[in-house]
Amino acid sequence: MGILKLVLRRLALGVLTLFVVSLAVFLLSQALPSDPARAVLGREATEENVAAFRAQYGLDQPMIKQYTTWIKGLLSGEPGVSYSNGEPIMDFLGDRIKNSLFLMFMGSLISIPLSLLIGSYAALRRDKTFDNANSVSSLILAAMPEFVLGAFLVVLFATNVWNIFPATIRIRPGEPPWSDMKGMILPLLTLTLAVTPYVSRVVRASMIEVLESDYVEMGRLKGLPERTVLWRHAMPNAIGPTFQVMALNVAYMAGGVVVVESLFNFPGIGLAMRDAVRDVNIPVVQFLAMFISFIYVITNLAADIGTILVTPRLRTRLS
Amino acid sequence: GSDEEGATTETTAAGGTETTAGGTETTAGGTETTAASGEGKKGGTLRVAVVGSTNDIIDGQYIVAKPDQFRLVMGWEPILCYDSDFNISYEHALAENVETVAADHYIITLKSGIKWHNGNPLTADDLIYSFERRLDPDLGLAPALSQLLDVSGLTKVDDLTVDIKLKQPAVTFLNGLAEYTATIVPKGYTREDAEQIGTGPFKLKSFTPGAESVHVRNDDYWGGAPLLDEVQIIDFADAAAAVNAFTSGQVDAIMDLPYAQAEAVKGNGDLTLMVSEAGSWLPITMAIDQAPFDDVRVRQAMRLIPNREQMVQQVLSGFGSVGNDMYGKLDGSYPKDLPQREQDIEAAKALLAEAGQENLTIDLFAPDDTAGLPEMAAAFAEMAKEAGVTVNVKVLDGGTYWGEQYTKYTFATSFWGTRPYLNQVAAGSLKDAVYPETHWPPADSDFADKYAAAIAETDQEKRYALIKEMQTEEYEDGGNIIWGFNNLLDAHANYVMGLEARPNMLNLDHFGRGMKRVWLDV
Amino acid sequence: MSTVDTPPPTAATPQPVRKPDGVFKVALRMWRTRIGVVLLVILVGIALFGPYFAPYGEQEFVGQPNTRHVEGTLLGTDYFGQDVLSRALHGGRSILLLAVASTALALVFGVAIGLVAAYNRGRLDDVLMRSMDISLAFPQLLLALVALTTIGPEPWLIVAIVAITTTPRIARITRGAAVPVVERDFVGAAEALGESRTRILWSELLPNVSGPLLVEANLRLTYSIGLIASLGFLGFATRVNAADWGLMVNENRIALSVQPWGTVLPAIAIALLTVGTGLIADGLSRASAGIDRAKGDQ
């Protein structure tokens, strides 16, 4: 009951967040000085073409009307049609969303356990060789912008030095995202290298705090084996604070895949977003903005619930 | 920005006017153009990398971005075409013959026995529908054609013959028929058709904008079945990704190889570089009726500013040729005898001083969606400094740049494809041109009258005389700074046979005319 | 006055004034911080003074584009026939200034919001922090893409965007650090004296969150550099053909195999700059953690 109430409250907050974001997205796209009709139709377009375009996509309607139509569409699962080819957005984004979600899922699947492992091990070996080496190398990795990292990986593994992995990924339309796992390797590697350092640093910090706590020392004074102290006494307490960071990183991946996707020609929402922004394809921009915010809200919600579940203090307060 | 240079432009080559007089002559069936023609291995899939986006379309008669050209050429064929010397030809075209009855009266006869992808025969009705579709003002596919023709001028003579009466005499009409977008689509065709039917060597199997299109062999192709089983045109988000895919062997060929990669490809024994001369150009445009360019001396001074060799080096990495403020490079009428204009800062300064514009400061506009234009503007600005002119480059997003302000800028940049001289005048150098970027001609000039006379003149010599006068006027007083023409740069793996680098209007040897004689030597 | 006072010698002669070691001082004892400082000084030096040592102008044509060996150049030419070395020497200033400006702006707003929220608690805290959460939900890069494509890559806009997207993060950290400080009694003492709210925020709270703030500011600077470089990479520079490390990587990336310097040099510069600030941030965070632990012991 208690959890349910809290989840509902968070959910309400999430809905509020999405509402405010939708307003912002809408107003921002209204403020675009560039005329989408012109941008889409190109310099060939005649005045009539432009007028027809505006009528077709309801751009001649009053703002409030446009907003409510849009929101209604979003809620009913029909977020509108793309300006560039008149196709329903979901038709041509559906696959891309699947692809990007798969990329994010795989990225998290690799980077989260990896950062937990690295972070805890560094905490255990605090100020020893592994910790120092890890701290410096993770710092360098974290500090390097992804595009630099990715470009180096391509030169190293795909084109100039060793030609072992494909330089770009090719997921054919209609095929599942795992149809080119070999091509997945470099994008995943880039993403993992970009995300893991940050999370593992947070895990390390959180783990160190726990390892220094009185109850861990007490565990040792009770004569428990180090293994038990670590996995039973330290881990459950260290993991709670890292949920937020993991969530933040999943959300980051959602918004930040643009770079990775353009490096590896990955057919995902990041590229769609870049195209849509360049082509002033407003319905697509709006939809993607909402989608990414949605992911953010959902992962945060999941992190909140996760934190509560592993933290008895929070869990029991509710019941 | 995208690099659909030549996008939204109907490209035509010069030299076509030659055949207008005796347009009835044909050189049907000539196949000697393709070096590797004749036999080749059957089968295989050709994968070609292009830079594309979700904005790409497939339409039998229209393109938005450059990959659309490729996809159009794979499935549809034009009424006429050019041979490798830019003479009008019937070889890859659907017309058996086009008879010039008068400068405003033509009769088109189609080749017989040509079948659509669905097995139906190609007829005069399809031809008439194709003209009607291009003229449809709602679709706005061919604004230049609409100035010459309306649907009432089309008359079906028999199943393969159509009689055409123009609204006004225009010997350029034939050139129009040889444009690659002047195709014939089946009656009732629309862009939304689930099955995209054409007469071309490959049938469209699937198309996902921003991802790929797949084209399979048309076994019933009228010119003999092509060799490849399948052609995949794969979209890449940017040129770097496309190059990586090409050099790591994920694709067999690449359209528009970035200049930077030319040397690398040349040095790689497994890859073949294709450098094709073309007639397309990137001008800096001055509105001749707006200050300070309403003073002809300022225009002349500006044209003396660029170091043209350096511009070709810098903007085109040397893959191009120096321009002489004159377009229509591949046209037979191109004035090779006009002295090459060189950089002359002192003369420019003097002219500016005379005009009272010593410390001129001016904004130069460029769009962000056309590769090369902002950089070209920047390079020009750098050179202008020497002449004491401060040029501020203003980059606008494509949508804004080509919007309401377009053709109203005082000082701007643009791009044009390959066209014969007169066709280009109609497109850009008349008050009622499609895109009057320079607002040419001046109010007191008889340039427009000369154009009207030239376009109605079927005698080539007389026409050339008129053209020469027009060219000289533009060369002296015009508003375009044309510093060079760019080449087309493509590349393919050595095992891709049947593509040749030669002067051309479209990439990849005019996309191998639909890749019909291309094969894989593996 | 008091009874059995055998005045302890230590009390009678207090030691000479020693300010408690600041985070900086402690951090500087660590090698990582020193290396970071050295890197930062070098890179900032290059960014600020590099243009004076550049053999060629920022946009000067020196020869055949994308060529490694061009006479008169050390590292060859870039995509536009310009000297790679000179471009790299010119290209740090803007990225650095933009990053510093946007981080500074974000600090001002983030700290103000965070402190006000922490001090006032209750409703205002809720409202402020919720709105920070909401703005975090807005995809950062998307905002940047949309704004830059529409308004154009103006310097002020880049600063504004980076600042806007950074502010909520700083506000959160500040609030987190300030909440325990608000609980401490010296804040109560100041309140009892009737000090004004602004004074309390400014002189009671701020100095006591400076440790974590310094770390965060440095971290944010690192990210801002990365973000601005990424924007350059995605094609948004403040001027056409401007020398800008991020933009240079993008422009010359395509020639990576032909003329690696055009990409590698600016990439190294960006990496060293961010690694430098990152190392400092790391040192600071370790130092302030150490200092806080020491305080906690008492």
Added chain:
Amino acid sequence: MSEHVTLDIRDLRIEVDGTGNDIVDEVTLQVPRGQVLGLVGESGSGKTTVGLAVLGHARKGVAISSGSIEINGRALLSRSAKDLRAMRGSLVTYVPQDPSMSLNPALRIGTQILEVLEHHGFGSSQQERRERVEQVMTEVALPNDRDFLRRYPHQLSGGQQQRVGLAMAFACRPAVIVLDEPTTGLDVSTQSHVLATVRDLCHQHGVAALYVTHDLAVVANLADRVAVMYAGRIVEQGPTKAIFDNAQHPYTRHLTAAAPDINSDEPVIGLRGRAPAPGKRPAGCAFALRCELVTDECREQFPVERPVLRDHLVRCFQAGRGERLTPAQTPVSVRRDSESAPALQIRHVDAAYTGHQVVHDVTFDVPRGQCVALVGESGSGKTTLTRSVGGLHREWNGEILLDGVALARSSRDRPTAQRLSIQYVFQNPYSSLHPRRTVGESVSRPLRVAGASAREASHAAAEMLERVSLTAAYASRYPDQLSGGERQRVAIARALVCKPSVLVCDEVTSALDVLVQAAVVELLVGLQRDLGLSMLFVTHNLPLVRSLAQQVVVLADGKVVEAGPTEQVLTRPEQEYTQRLLADTPSIAAALAAD
């Protein structure tokens, strides 16, 4: 002592790792079966370090360098990590100071007790272990039902948490148990329950206990023997009675003189200065710097341990010498000007936190020139009430009058003169000073805020620092360079610098050592006498009230239970609540008398 010695520590030396500086040296202690040894000494003297060493454990950065520890004749220090682990938690166990920090927040308490049994292979079956858990819960007087065992630590009160700690320690029936200040932070009634439990368990099960504390009253009540530690050395040890009645070492005598007792009205006597930290210890006697009997010999060499009686040992050249310690000044001669209006009147005050009322209709006066002690258990609303007086807590109703003038709710709404004439001293000297301001800046701050010039303010500050027996030279120091007692003096100086008429002190000594506490109390008594201050003194330390206050107000659950002159309330309490409170308060005098 002999064969029935269970815990035998000999010549223990513990160093700061890598520096060779001793934290603890020459520690030799024995605890027989069933006995409790109290280990006392001021903060930092090394008690915890010794306690942990008994489990073969040293904190990070610390290393046991020499000496031996035997339990039931089995040597401990030479063992492998695995052997040690097997002994810890079963043969020798530990009860930490802060149960709320040492119980794992993520595990149920039942699990935490059970796992000790499991890991040490207690009993032969899980069933047997479960039964032992239930049994030990009963032993520490906690419910043993399933529901209770399934609770998490945070679902227990502080006293219950400490009993869970005890249960964990007694679960395996250890031979030795180390208790490190297990009752600090508990209120008197809980403390008295926990102490009773410890005593019973040790006696019943024949456990040898090392009880670490700095609360002498607790030691007097619980320990059979007492060892006094100073700067890492045992300076005196002997039977409890002997240590209190016949202290030989000057330091021990200071300790006992500083401890307030509920049953004695002798004023407490403080001792200034600090024990030298590890690495800064002098060659001779470590106490030489603070000792009034010091001789040259003391400065040169550390005396060896020598017996006074058979089992009463001391390390001092001057053992047994010196006069009885007496306060230098006479007790406060309070001006009872009952005619003049009270300095502070509290009338029907209710206070609440967001609507939840915690103070109910409190009414009392603070007469001019007198000290009123506000006592009560934790959570009774003492702080809330005093914060309302200071204008720091705003959610209150009723009337608070200063010199007959009603005060506004918030300090912000009060005129400057009013703000300055009520001053507040906070409980924790570590959090009440701005860490980045010098002492001088902190002390002159109130005057600066009131509008004084920088020179005036710093002059006044210097004067006030002298007044609280800190030299003006302290003005340029930062708080982290001061001891707790010095900090509290600075806080008092800051409160007094604007010459208030009422001083509100909230548990100003609870974070301090007995010796320091005594010194601060002396200071306050002196100030009250010399300046005629009116004081509201909040504490839960009833013995302290004796030394300081003329009036006592007892608060329970936010209501006034009893109020009156100190003597009357502490010796003849009328209310049952007060009586119980007094009964639970451990008393040295009573404990010694009982023996």
